[in-house]
Amino acid sequence: MGPVLAGVLQLLALIAALALAYVPLGNHMAKVYSSDKHWRVEKWIYKGIGADPNTEMRWPAYLRGVLAFSAVGVLFLYLLQRLQGVLPGSLGFKAIDPDQAFNTAASFVTNTNWQSYYGEQAMGHVVQTAGLAVQNFVSAAVGIAVAVALVRGFARSRTGELGNFWSDLVRGVTRILLPLAVVAATVLVACGAIQNFSGIHEVGQFMGGDQQWNGGAVASQEAIKEIGTNGGGYFNANSAHPFENPTPFTNLFEIFLLLVIPFALTRTFGIMVGSVKQGYAILATMGTIWVGFIALMMWTEFAHHGPALQMAGGAMEGKETRIGVGASSIFAVSTTLTSTGAVDSFHSSFTGLGGGITMLGMQLGEIAPGGTGSGLYGMLIMAVIAVFIAGLMVGRTPEYLGRKIGTREIKFAACYILITPALVLICTAVAMALPTPGHSMTNSGAHGFSEILYAYTSASNNNGSAFAGLNADTQWFNSTLGLAMILGRFLPMVFVLALAGSLAEQKPVPATAGTLRTEKPLFTGLLVGAILIITGLTYFPALALGPLAEGLAS
Numbered sequence: 001m002g003p004v005l006a007g008v009l010q011l012l013a014l015i016a017a018l019a020l021a022y023v024p025l026g027n028h029m030a031k032v033y034s035s036d037k038h039w040r041v042e043k044w045i046y047k048g049i050g051a052d053p054n055t056e057m058r059w060p061a062y063l064r065g066v067l068a069f070s071a072v073g074v075l076f077l078y079l080l081q082r083l084q085g086v087l088p089g090s091l092g093f094k095a096i097d098p099d100q101a102f103n104t105a106a107s108f109v110t111n112t113n114w115q116s117y118y119g120e121q122a123m124g125h126v127v128q129t130a131g132l133a134v135q136n137f138v139s140a141a142v143g144i145a146v147a148v149a150l151v152r153g154f155a156r157s158r159t160g161e162l163g164n165f166w167s168d169l170v171r172g173v174t175r176i177l178l179p180l181a182v183v184a185a186t187v188l189v190a191c192g193a194i195q196n197f198s199g200i201h202e203v204g205q206f207m208g209g210d211q212q213w214n215g216g217a218v219a220s221q222e223a224i225k226e227i228g229t230n231g232g233g234y235f236n237a238n239s240a241h242p243f244e245n246p247t248p249f250t251n252l253f254e255i256f257l258l259l260v261i262p263f264a265l266t267r268t269f270g271i272m273v274g275s276v277k278q279g280y281a282i283l284a285t286m287g288t289i290w291v292g293f294i295a296l297m298m299w300t301e302f303a304h305h306g307p308a309l310q311m312a313g314g315a316m317e318g319k320e321t322r323i324g325v326g327a328s329s330i331f332a333v334s335t336t337l338t339s340t341g342a343v344d345s346f347h348s349s350f351t352g353l354g355g356g357i358t359m360l361g362m363q364l365g366e367i368a369p370g371g372t373g374s375g376l377y378g379m380l381i382m383a384v385i386a387v388f389i390a391g392l393m394v395g396r397t398p399e400y401l402g403r404k405i406g407t408r409e410i411k412f413a414a415c416y417i418l419i420t421p422a423l424v425l426i427c428t429a430v431a432m433a434l435p436t437p438g439h440s441m442t443n444s445g446a447h448g449f450s451e452i453l454y455a456y457t458s459a460s461n462n463n464g465s466a467f468a469g470l471n472a473d474t475q476w477f478n479s480t481l482g483l484a485m486i487l488g489r490f491l492p493m494v495f496v497l498a499l500a501g502s503l504a505e506q507k508p509v510p511a512t513a514g515t516l517r518t519e520k521p522l523f524t525g526l527l528v529g530a531i532l533i534i535t536g537l538t539y540f541p542a543l544a545l546g547p548l549a550e551g552l553a554s
Contacts, residue, residue, distance in 0.1 A: 003302070003324055003325055003326055004298070004302055004326065006324065006326055006327075007298055007302075007324070007325065007326015007327060007329065007330070008298075008326070010252055010326060010327055010330065011291075011294060011326075011330055013252065014252060014255060014256060014259075014330065017256050018256065018259060018260060018263055021256075021260050021264060022263060022264050022267055022283075023267060025260060025261070025264040025267075026264040026265070026266070026267020026268045026270075026271070026279070027267065027268075027271065028175075028176070029144075029176060029261075029264065029265065029267075029268040030267070030268040030271040030272055032171050032172075032175045032176060033148045033163075033168060033171065033268070033272070034272065036054075038053055038167075039174060039175075041174060042167075042170050042171065042174055045170050045174075046166065046167075046170070049166065051164075051166035051167075052164075053164050053166055053167035053170070054164070054167075055164055056161035056162075056163065056164060057161065057162060057163065057164055057165060058160040058161055058162065058501060059149075059160065059162055059497040059498055059500055059501030060501075061165075062149055062162050062163070062165045062497055063493065063494060063497045065165035065166060065169075066142060066145070066146065066165060066490070066493060066497075067490060069138075069142070069165075069169070070109050070110075070139075070142065070489075070490065073105075073109040073135060073138065073139075074105045074106060074109045074486075075105075076131075077104070077105040077108060077109060077131045077132075077135060078101050078102060078105040080126070080127055080130065080131045081095065081096035081100075081101040081104060081105065081123075081127055081131070082095050082096065082098070082101050083095065084096060084123075084124055084126070084127055087124065087126045087127075088126065089124050089125035089126045089197070090124035090125075090126065090127075091124045091125065091199060091200060091214055092124075092200070093121075093122055093123065093124050096117070096122065096123075096127075099475045099478040099479055100116060100117060100473060100478050102478065102479070102482050103116055103477075103478035103479070103481060103482040104116075104117070104132075105482075106482040106483075106485045106486050107232070107464065107482070107485055108131070108132050108135040108136070108139065108230070108232060109135055109139055110139065110462050110485045110486060110488070110489035110490075111139040111140060111142070111143055111228070111229065111230060111339060111371060111372075111374070111462055111489065112231075112339070112341065112458075112459060112462040112463065112464040112485045112488075112489070113136075113225070113230045113231040113232030113341055113464040114232075114341070114458060114459055114464040114466070114472075114481060114485065115232055115233070115236075115464070115466075116472040116473040116477065116478055116481075117473065118235075118236040119232075119233060119234050119235050119236055120213070120214055120216075120234070120235045120236060121236075125197050125216060125217070128216055128217065128221065128234065129217050129221070132221070132232060133217070133220065133221045133224060135230075136221065136224040136225055136228050136230040136232070137173050137177050137178065137181075137224055137228060138169065138173060139228070139230070140172070140177055140224075140227070140228030140229065140230065140371075140372040140373070141168075141169050141170075141172030141173045141176075141177060141228075142169060142373075143229075143339075143371055143372045143373030143374045144168070144172045144176070144261075144265070144372050144373035145165055145168035145169050145172060145373065146373055146374075146377060146493050146496055146497065147265065147373035147374070147376040147377040148163065148168055148268075148272075148373070149162040149163055149165075149168070149496075149497060149500050150376075150377045150380055150496055150497070150499065150500040151268070151269050151272045151273060151376075151380075152272070152500065152504065153499065153500030153501065153502070153503035153504040154273050154380075154400075154401045154402075154403060154500075154503055155272050155273045155274065156504045157504065157506060157507055157508050158505065158506075158507055159504055159505065160501050160504055160505050161504065162497070162500050162501060162504060176261070177224065177227060177228060180223075180227050180257075180261075181220065181223040181224045181227055182223075184223035184224075184226070184227060184253075184257055185219045185220040185222070185223040187253060188219040188222055188223060188250060188253075189219045191246060191247055191249060191250045191253075192242075192246035192247060192250070193218055193219040193222060193243060193244060193245070193246055193250065194215055194216070194218045194219065194243045195217055195218060195219040195220060196215040196216070196217070197215065197216065197217065198214070198215035198216075199214060199215070200213070200214040201213050201214070201215075213243075216234050218234045218235075218243050218244055221234055222234070222239075222244050222245075222254070223257070225340075225342060226254045226257035226258040226340065226342060227257050227258070227260075227261065227372075228261075228372055229258055229261075229262065229338045229339045229340040229370075229371040229372045229375075230340065230341070230342075230464070231335065231339075231340040231341030231342040231343075231463070231464040231465065232341070232342075232464065233342065238342055238343045238344070239251070239254060239331070239342045239343060239344040240320050240323075240343065240344050240345060240346075245323075245344055247322070248322060248323060248324075248327065251323050251327050251331065251344055252327065254331075254342070254344075255327075255330055255331055255334050258334060258335060258338055258340045258342065259334055259338065259369060261372050262286075262338055262369035262370050262371065262372060262375040262376070263283065263286065263287075263369045265369075265372075265373070265375070265376045266279045266280070266282045266283040266286065266369075266376065267279050267283070269282060269376060269380075270282075273401055275401075275519065277519035278401065278518060278519050280519070281518060281519045281520070281523060281524050281527075282376075282379055282380070282383070284521070284524045285368070285379065285524050285527045285528055285531075286367070286368045286369040286370075286375070286379065287368075287369075288368075288524070288528055289337070289364070289367075289368035289528060289531070289532075290333065290334070290337055290368050290369065293333045293337060293357060293360075293361055293368075294329060294330055294333045294334075296357055297329040297330075297332060297333050297354055297357050297358075298325075298326060298329045300350075300351050300353045300354040300357065300551075301325050301328075301329050301350065301351060301354050302325060302326075317349040318345050318346035318347075318348065318349025318350065318468075319344075319345040319346075319349070320344065320345065323344055323345070327344070328344055328345040329354075331343070331344045331345070332344075332345060332347060332350065332354075332357075332358050333357065333358070333361060335463075335465060336358040336359075336361035336362050336366070336463060336465060337361040337362075337364070337366060337367075337368045337369070337370070338366055338369060338370055338371055338375060339366045339370060339371030339372075339374055339375070339461065339462045339463050339464070340371070340463070340464070340465075341458065341463045341464025341465040342465070343465050343466075346468045347454070347465060347466075347467050347468065348447075348450075348451070348467045348468035348469045349468070351551065352446075352447075352547050352548075352549075352550030352551030352552075352553070353547065353548075353551035355450060355454075355467065355547050355550075356450075356543055356546070356547025356548060356550075356551060358454075358465070359450070359453065359454055359457055359543065359546075359547060360535070360539070360543065362457045362458060362461045362463045363421075363424070363457055363461070363535055363538070363539045364531060364532075364535050365378045365382070365417070365420065365461065365531075365535075366378065366461050366462070366463060367379040367382060367531070368531075371462065374462065377496050378416075378492075381413050381416050381417065381496065381499070382417070382527060382530060382531050382534075383400060383518070383527055384400055384405055384409065384410070384413045384499070385410075385413055385414075385417065385530060385534070386523070386526050386527045386530040387399065387400040387405055387516060387518065388405050388410050388413070389526070389530055390516050390523075390526060391405070391516075394514075396514055398516070399509055399515055399516070400518060401518070402508040402509050402510070402511070403503045403506050403508070403509065404506065404509055408502055409499060409502055409503065412495045412496075412498050412499040412502065413495070413499065415495045416492050416495040416496065416499075417534065419487070419488065419491045419492055419495075420460045420461055420488050420492070421538045421539065423456070423460035423484050423487055423488055424453070424456045424457050424460045424461075424484075424539075424542075425539075425542060427456040427460070427480055427484055428452055428453050428456045428542065430480075431452050431456070431476075431480070432449065432452060434476075436474075436476055437452065437474075437476050437477065440470055440471040440472065440474055440476075440477065441469070441470060442469035442470065442471070443469055445550075446545065446546050446547070446549040446550040446553070447469075447546075447550050449545055449546045450467060450546035450547050450550065451467045451469050451470040452470065453542055453545075453546050454466070454467035454470075455467065455470055455472060455477065455481060456480075456481070456484060459481040459482075459484040459485045459488065460484045460485070460487075460488035461488060462485060462488055462489050
């Protein structure tokens with residue numbers, strides 16, 4: 001079997017698995033966020049934090065809950081890292097430096113999971129499990145909660161109430177993420193991923209020095225890392241490490257995990273707004289972009305020139321031989337079109353155009369299918385923009401799901417789509433203009449520019465993957481990337497929740513003969529076009545200086 005055929009068959013198997021999980025998982029999540037009953041363990045949690053889960057919140061109160069909870073998370077994780085040297089289970093590792101501790105705390109709380117450290121050489125068991133793994137759960141649950149609040153904005157009328165943040169947060173962990181993570185971790189352990197709390201082991205000599213490996217609760221963290229679209233690896237090699245991703249099957253299984261909730265949330269959306277066809281339209285948009293990007297990536301990585309690449313069956317530099325070009329391409333596209341950031345190959349080693357595809361996937365806003373929750377609300381914002389564009393074309397007030405998209409709503413949507421491009425482009429420009437950040441670049445020219453552009457794209461869009469080759473463990477990058485992650489996560493949420501509150505206050509508008517049918521393929525095509533055109537106009541100059549210039553020169 002040729003490598004191209006193997007890659008295509010793996011893609012078809014992945015699509016089949018996602019299709020099987022779509023309806024049951026989507027239905028389950030809709031039931032979770034529509035139920036008025038609380039589990040006993042959830043009642044204990046509410047009592048412990050002093051929250052009333054039955055109190056409905058308007059959007060400012062919901063937002064205060066999101067920000068307060070996340071701020072406490074940043075502070076707790078920062079202190080945990082700074083105190084690591086005196087904590088049990090630290091494996092002898094010292095406390096994390098202040099700038100790196102801030103960067104890591106901001107990274108994991110914002111669901112970015114950018115890592116400027118070597119996991120196996122910096123973080124002990126307590127920080128990994130009580131700090132990083134916990135944030136993998138709750139940061140993902142925060143994203144789903146905000147998405148559900150926006151869906152309620154479309155589903156409700158004549159009220160500004162969007163539900164209860166604390167109830168949505170707890171249910172997301174106890175009823176969705178935790179059960180899925182238990183099953184996934186069991187599968188990974190059965191397939192060879194490690195799960196222990198062992199210390200550091202001497203495993204022999206390598207290049208004249210001692211080689212050491214430490215164990216850890218790897219399978220359990222790997223499971224929620226993918227399910228919650230987090231991406232932070234236990235080891236520096238991330239999902240290319242055999243302790244995290246031992247076989248080709250686990251590689252495909254991990255891709256399935258990082259995609260299953262974002263895709264299934266479109267079903268949840270359709271049920272909650274009372275039209276599963278609307279959910280299918282959003283699903284079709286996400287799926288079209290995802291499959292299209294995979295096809296482009298496989299073409300760039302298999303379109304090899306020269307005898308070395310022909311003998312290898314593709315551009316194998318930076319890729320694991322047990323995984324191959326096809327599966328690495330699927331993983332790279334899936335992890336950058338979601339907010340996962342996990343990697344089973346090094347994106348810096350992809351072809352010039354291949355590296356540009358991973359970058360463009362993040363610059364779309366990670367909405368195809370996007371992160372847990374963030375992908376759905378990002379795509380719904382783009383749907384509002386597309387409806388507005390369609391309204392301008394026909395001279396009609398735009399409507400979406402029975403809600404008029406007026407001046408206030410389009411301002412919220414416009415602010416949302418402008419935040420991350422502003423962060424990416426301004427931070428990249430400043431870093432390239434100053435002398436110190438440039439010293440962290442391993443490469444010069446177009447590829448060196450791509451390293452910095454990729455870093456700020458990853459941070460601002462809460463992805464977390466790295467292009468490799470950039471030394472990001474400096475005070476400049478730890479600080480600026482940390483700020484980009486925080487602003488890129490929470491400023492968009494402000495406008496998402498404000499939009500949700502505005503929509504929920506409206507009176508439903510009945511559909512007429514002139515209403516745009518947003519459940520039809522025509523709207524799906526319009527939405528795909530709007531996403532690609534807006535992103536292309538925003539980022540084309542920057543991409544032309546980096547990956548496009550490199551790809552055309554090779």
